[in-house]
Amino acid sequence: MHQLEISDLITAVEPRSGRRLPVRRAEVIQQLRESGDERAVRIVAELPSDRDGVLDPHVVDRLLISVHTELQRLSEELRVGERLVHLLGPLFTAIRSTGARSGPYRLVDVGCGLGYLVRWLAATNALGADVELVGVDLDAALVGEAERLARAEGLGCRFVHGNAFDLPEAATVYVSTGVLHHFRGPALAEFFQVQAATPAHAFCHYDIAATRLAPIGAWVFHHARMRHPLGRHDGVVSARRAHSDETLLRAAAAPGIRPLLYEPRGSVNPFCTTLRPVIGVRPYLEAPLRLALGRAARRLVGPEHLAEATG
Structure with missing residues (x-):
């Protein structure tokens, strides 16, 4: 179990x-x-x-805000913002190149928590001034704290308490960090299907890489950085619940979406890999995305690659 x-x-x-x-x-x-x-x-x-x-x-509420504050420190140490921009930058370049929309574009962070990613993107302007940054979470206390932090930091982003897929404005790209492992069974495919049914051009969801060393690494990181037993416990359990590459690609293959994985498990060093993304793009975006990625496009693989590697 x-x-x-x-x-x-x-x-x-x-x-x-x-x-x-x-x-x-x-x-x-x-x-x-x-x-x-x-x-x-x-x-x-x-x-x-x-x-x-x-x-x-x-x-x-106080406990979860405290735990998420410590998680933000882990995100800073793991340079999560830089990792996402490594893909999100080329992804928005590809979207702009299609001329499908003149902007503003909208990035929506699903399950944003304290909004670290959205606030980091706003502070660095890493995606450009034509990208609106929105964080959404079902936890009102976390959203309230994210709003407070954004105001204190003078950042141009916003946060919404509610369902990320019920916003009145359409998202251009959906993102998340550390959310996918919370969805089990059919709920994982449903998560991607809901996004495929929206006008969004793409999604990019980072989660724990299901390597054999992930639980050990999570134990070391969380015991060194988390003070409350709840944070330590959940950090290790989340690593154990991480989905395999094959599971993610199957689930992300929603209608009208080309599922892709960046740095699949078999091609990376398990000692260094902590997070990796599953990406979904409208089929017309795959070629422009690979062009924008340059040499890094070699790390982007589809389901057929994994079938060959395991066949």
Whole structure:
């Protein structure tokens, strides 16, 4: 049975409205116990609840903001912003070259958390002034903190509490970091299908690379950098839940989308690879994207490449 991430269980919202729902501590403990994770049970048992056994939402919010703040430091150390721009820059170059739209373009970060990526892109202007930067999350507390940080830093980006696929304005490109492993079974393919059904030109989703060393690396990083046991626990579990290259490419093969993987598992050093993206582009964008990537285009492969490598 798959281990569960505590942070996925201690908050609950309606998927469409984002309205917060009460979470009973005993129910969370039962789910964790059924998954065989007694360490997680002990962590949740220490969280305060009211007389009805509902977890204190204010304590949960403060805890998740604290954990996400530490995750931001990890993102800074791993140079996540630079890694994404390495692909997002050529991707927007390819989109501009098609002349399909004169701008402004819109990048939407799905499950943005504290908005580190969006704020980093705004601070560096790495994608250009014609790209609007929007972060979206179902967690109101995280969005509120992202907005506060953006105001304090004087950044030209915005954050929305809600569903990233229900925005009134169409996205040009959807991105995410560390989100894909939260989707299990059919939900993973549905995640990509929803994006394929929008007017978006492409998506680029970074997640933990499912290498044999990923759980060990996650343990080292999170124990060195995370103070709260919840952050340490979820960091290791997320690495164990990472999807294989084959799973991602199959799921991303939505109608009207050409699925691609950058730096597949078999072509990289497992000691150095922590994150890698699955990309989906409209078929007419693949050639311009490869041209914009230059020599790095050799690292971009489709499902047929993996079939040959494993055949």
